[in-house]
Amino acid sequence: MSQLTPELEKKLGQAVERMPAFPKSVQKVLELTRNINCLPKDLVAVIEKDPVMTMKVLKVINSAYYNLPNKITSVNQSVVYLGLNTVKNLALAFAAVGILPRISVAGFDIQRYLLHSLTTAAIARQLAQQYARGQADPGDCYVAGLLHDFGKVVLAQFLGTEFRQAVALTYGIDGAPGIPLHVAEREVIGVDHGFIGAKLAERWQFPPELVDVIRLHHDEEGSGPMMDCLRVANQISRMRELGDAGNPWRGEPCAAPQRFGEDLDQVAGSLGDLQKIYDDAMAFAHVGSEK
Numbered sequence: 001m002s003q004l005t006p007e008l009e010k011k012l013g014q015a016v017e018r019m020p021a022f023p024k025s026v027q028k029v030l031e032l033t034r035n036i037n038c039l040p041k042d043l044v045a046v047i048e049k050d051p052v053m054t055m056k057v058l059k060v061i062n063s064a065y066y067n068l069p070n071k072i073t074s075v076n077q078s079v080v081y082l083g084l085n086t087v088k089n090l091a092l093a094f095a096a097v098g099i100l101p102r103i104s105v106a107g108f109d110i111q112r113y114l115l116h117s118l119t120t121a122a123i124a125r126q127l128a129q130q131y132a133r134g135q136a137d138p139g140d141c142y143v144a145g146l147l148h149d150f151g152k153v154v155l156a157q158f159l160g161t162e163f164r165q166a167v168a169l170t171y172g173i174d175g176a177p178g179i180p181l182h183v184a185e186r187e188v189i190g191v192d193h194g195f196i197g198a199k200l201a202e203r204w205q206f207p208p209e210l211v212d213v214i215r216l217h218h219d220e221e222g223s224g225p226m227m228d229c230l231r232v233a234n235q236i237s238r239m240r241e242l243g244d245a246g247n248p249w250r251g252e253p254c255a256a257p258q259r260f261g262e263d264l265d266q267v268a269g270s271l272g273d274l275q276k277i278y279d280d281a282m283a284f285a286h287v288g289s290e291k
Contacts, residue, residue: 004190015154015196016196016200016203017203019153019203021204023098025046026092030092032046041076043084043088048075053095057075057094058075061081061082063280064280066082085140093142093143094288100153105160108152112243113149113152113245113246115278116243119237119242120148120149121143122142122281123145123237125145127141127232135225143206148213148234150214152197152246154197155189155196162189166184178249181247181249194219197215201214217230235264239264240268
């Protein structure tokens with residue numbers, strides 16, 4: 001990627017700063033969980049002080065997705081059944097959904113983007129469980145899937161003209177073939193959505209590994225179990241048109257063939273019923289958008 005000019009760096013910095021911060025309760029959750037000695041009761045206490053967050057966490061945990069044998073009535077029970085990391089990531093996911101704009105901008109369909117992000121997140125989590133057991137945390141892969149394209153939201157909101165120009169290049173112009181959106185963004189804007197998303201993740205104080213995965217998910221130099229699961233989940237979600245990433249270009253080979261093999265259809269088939277993943281994402285999106 002080319003060196004940023006001072007003007008572009010300032011413009012991008014202002015765009016990132018204009019994005020909402022996470023709710024204070026979720027910022028406190030992030031602060032607590034950066035400490036490896038964080039006690040579950042401390043995390044529970046923070047979430048339970050946010051009644052909206054508590055309602056959303058309990059509603060999803062009691063949904064068909066988790067299929068728990070008994071109804072969960074408290075955040076503390078949720079931690080016992082699902083673990084600290086899962087509950088933390090649910091809180092982060094709801095916060096991310098909650099700060100999305102309510103209406104589509106720059107020709108960018110926010111609801112279909114959200115469905116793509118949620119299905120990619122769920123697929124990344126399942127890939128980690130099946131193909132990277134003990135190498136990547138499934139919950140962290142879920143958050144990576146949820147946030148990997150958040151830079152598009154920043155570009156669509158605050159650099160709308162340039163973003164529309166980049167999207168147009170993905171379809172092809174004047175007989176020229178279409179190109180991937182991240183390539184078009186680099187041509188038109190100077191950076192891609194991964195770069196912007198990483199800047200936002202840094203502002204939100206996410207762990208460095210997650211920031212790097214967001215930044216490099218379209219670059220060959222990035223590698224590792226979480227990155228592998230994210231890239232393949234993204235490809236499967238786009239191939240099966242589970243939501244819309246705002247990128248019609250479909251010319252990618254299967255990422256990370258050393259882990260998954262060359263056949264993307266075969267990997268997708270190993271995940272079972274993708275319609276269920278899509279339906280669960282629809283339900284999550286509904287809960288997450290509730291005030």
